[in-house]
Amino acid sequence: MRERLTSLGRSHEARLAVIVLAIAAFFAVEAPGFPTLANLMDLLEGRAVLAILAAGLLVVLIAGGIDISCAAVAAVSQYLVALCLIRWTGNWALALLLAAGFGAALGAVNALLIHALKAPPVIVTIATMTFYFSMLIFLTKGVSLYDLPDWFTVKVSILGVPLPVAMAAAVLGATAFLLRRVSLGRQIFGLGGNPEAARRMGCNVAGLQVFIYGFSGAMAGLAGLVQAYRVEEVAPSALIGRELDVLAAVVLGGASLTGGRGTVGGTVLGIVLLAMLHNGLTLMGVSSYLFGSVTGLLILLSLAATSVSQGRPQKGGRHAG
Amino acid sequence: MQARDPGARRDPAASLLVGLIVVAVIAFGGLSPTRFFAPGTWRAMAFQLPELGILTLAMMIPLVSGGLNLAIIATANLCGLVMAAVLTRLIGVASPPGAVAGAIALALSAGLGAALLVGLLNGFMVSVLRVHPILVTLGTMILVNGISIAATHGGVIGGFPPAILLLGNGTVLGVPVSLLLFGLCAAGVGLLLARTPFGVGVRMVGSNERATRFSGVNTTRVLIGVYLSSSTLCWVAALVMIARFNSARAGYAESYLLITILAAVLGGVDPFGGFGRVRGVVLALCLLQVISTGFNLIGVNPRLSEAIWGATMVAALVIARIRVRWAGRLSSPDQASTLASPGGP
């Protein structure tokens, strides 16, 4: 246990936590209205959709892949679920099931393509993203759906926490549980750490891929649902470009593109960091036009820092194997 | 022993692409003959191709080196804005020709400078810090877009002197100037990749960076060169874009990103790196341009054609896979253990 703590202490997550605390402290002083509960809850609620998307993307990154199509999957599944809910009556259980189901199916397509074509996931998912978004806007002509059923749009709080935040917390918690405590999750780590060993040890690699991208798709579906709930409409183009925000947050949180690394805690910190920055800067009156540059700079610095600290100090290959 | 061109191993038969172009021309010509074969249509194609083409070349070089440059559009837009800003600040309605020329020169240098800075940042982080190119160029894309938006608040900068506009809309003997520029770039990149030590380095690094380093190639320099040349091409593309639109904006051409990758892969660039020839990429671009224009003419919704590009990307990967399967032959036991299938999901 002790070494778990010490190695954690030196880890990316620990450093990130320190930075988050430092920035929070800074804004608490300099940004008017920042440290109020209302503001913080607002902040979290605004990032709930992103957090749910991030949970799915994290799993994919840990396995060594990448999914650029997550926002597109969210948009398409959001629309499909809304159509179903408007056409037929339903309840939240049905909505969740449909959202996860549509999302998982769309995500599984990625897995099948990547496996069958043996092509780089980045290119395959960029292709599916383009296809999904463009087909969606083509077929819907860009028109939003407005008449969502009342039982869906009524604003609910669970234990004082707005529904989106509660859902995000549940999803992140479930993902953390999956990654730590479920054998499938450990296999996913293993697959990211040494794909060849996974094959040799008899892991069903194709099946794992379908699960991973299906999971990411399901999370995207849920995220789309929450988005519809929050803004009370389904706009086909609302989520365009969000995949980059998600990737940025997850990468800031310490996940690596080569696989085998990443934690839910780090991802949460990444999201919180970006959210706090934008919120604090806005409250300080800083123009929102600057946010892009700040985010980009932060990502590059984080990548540089991670790379430097992970820089292999190989003295003869024996210990690094 | 014949001296065949290096890098040709995974070339799709150029004849296949030419054949597809012919098929497409016949198909669209058949669907809408009067409009498709009108001289205006071919003119339009000749004017539209260069900016996509140069951007595709900017994507091609990093792809061949085993990476990817997600920031090409952002870089191009930044260069465009920088040049536009200089031009509009320094040139008034009544500026004498000498001042105009000077301002243009300054604008071009400023644009190139911006491009080189971005390229250096990318190259440094990929080669020295050893960060994955996708993540690096994602970060620079967000940063560069952010800078563009911060500087312009999303607005447009426009109004350039005729000399610039000539670049975008002028012709020489009936051939658009921009198309000639593209041809020059294509020839340059082709020579660079196929006939220079740098090009050999790029391809070798794309297949195996460590082994290439062990052979005495300065891979740091190669990778920095890759991203510098990529962003330089973005600058040239920016020039063509601002000349054509007579304006610059932070968000132009965003949908081009996928198409540049599509054109490259269709044109025979191995998505994992190491192989690719300009000839194939140029033919793929022509094919895509014919299809795009054809879609336009028969009234296909632009969104639908975007979706089709996505599907075409998948088709291109299928073709690439079939080609690899066909070309691969096992002839030694070593291979049974070294044939690396792309690891991971």
Add this chain to the structure above:
Amino acid sequence: MVRPLVEMLAIRRRFGGVRALSGVNLTVLPGEVHCLAGENGCGKSTLIKILSGVLAPDSGRIVLNGAEHARLTPAASQAAGVQIIYQDLSLFPNLTVEENIAFRRHVGRAGRLVRVGAMRSEAQAAMARLGVSLRLGALVRDLPIASRQLVAICRTLAADARLVVMDEPTASLTHQEADALLATIRGLRAHGIATVFVSHRLDDMMRVGDRVTVLRDGANAGTFAMGDLDRGRLGELISGRRLADAVKQPLSGSAPPALEVRSLSRGGEYEGINLAVRPGEILGLIGRLGSGRTELALTLFGMNRPEAGEILVRGRSVALDSNRAAIREGIGYVPEDRLSLGLVMPQSIAENTLVTVLGRLCGRLGLIDPQRRAETVARWMERLQVKTATAERPVMELSGGNQQRVVLAKWLATEPRVLILDSPTAGIDVGARAGLYRTMDELAALGLAILLISDEVEEVRHQAHRILVMLGGRIAGEYSPSGITDEQLREVIRA
């Protein structure tokens, strides 16, 4: 008469035009330590892959627990208790020790919660059976390689192995670590678990084996009880050469050294190294992995920096701050790992040959002159007798021996004065080896100074003019090939 655990009978397998196995037999009895011996390229790996079910034989039968099969699958093989420990160990670096050990039952089965307590006790039980103790919560990537090997063995125990195949297990170990491993293997025997010890190292096999099957060039060269053999005989069987004492005499004359090293040290890797190689001389440097020999080679090639001492090329002190500087000084390096460091496999033979001398092929404008390129490629293909129809095919299509010739061509094109060869015949069949040795002699005769680094005693003793032994980072002794026998040299290395 004990029923064998595994019988592989008349196994044949080709890869394209190359016959990897031509009618090989292997029989393993329960609980025995059975060595599978042979030089690199003799077919050991292919046979093991067939046993593990990853490859299918072209013909032959496999009898596993009395049941006959034409071919195995990984599942069938593992179900019968056959566990393979590959040379790269195939562990998950980012999972903990206990997760790796208990993988099969606890992590590898999808759709269940990880029962931490059960997983822990299973891992502890496996470690206890082996008599080792490792930190269960440690990540495998943080462990030294000897510990990782133990994790791999524990994993086979936890998977109820009845037969453990170890592929070159001592290759990356120091002498002490190898001792510990061999003791561990004897421990397995006490538990009734059979071990197939695949190796080309005589000492290790003789110390631990009950029986040995020797393969040479894809065919059986006999199966023997280890007690009936001595090192000499075993060495002969493996290499197929009569131990003709055809060794070289040290070089006469007093030409100044092409490469000289004085008091070279690099903390934790090697210390106080002095050596000199004269033009035309082949200096053998023999030492196990962990002796610092690879690190020394890398330093001489400019890929890492020494902390003290100096390197002199033709009498002039040089500072090699990169391998490009080393190449400029006329030093070339053929790395041990040909497949991932020596060549860029997917690229063509021509590109691989020319990559070191691209600058010399350029005409005006910095463009490569196709004529010069074609001539240079043709010249080197011929000089080194690389057998290929065209040089534009990917180099990975060549046989191992021809691939190594391309590597040599690449370095010779730089007109080096010094050539460092690191295990140059690894993975190359006997016939091709002889050719490479001849080429090495020709190069030396042309005045090249060659530093031959290897861990194969026969190879070094019969090829080198002088021999240096490296142990624990230091030069432990210098020998003349005629003044020491193979066995004595082996003793020195073990010491």
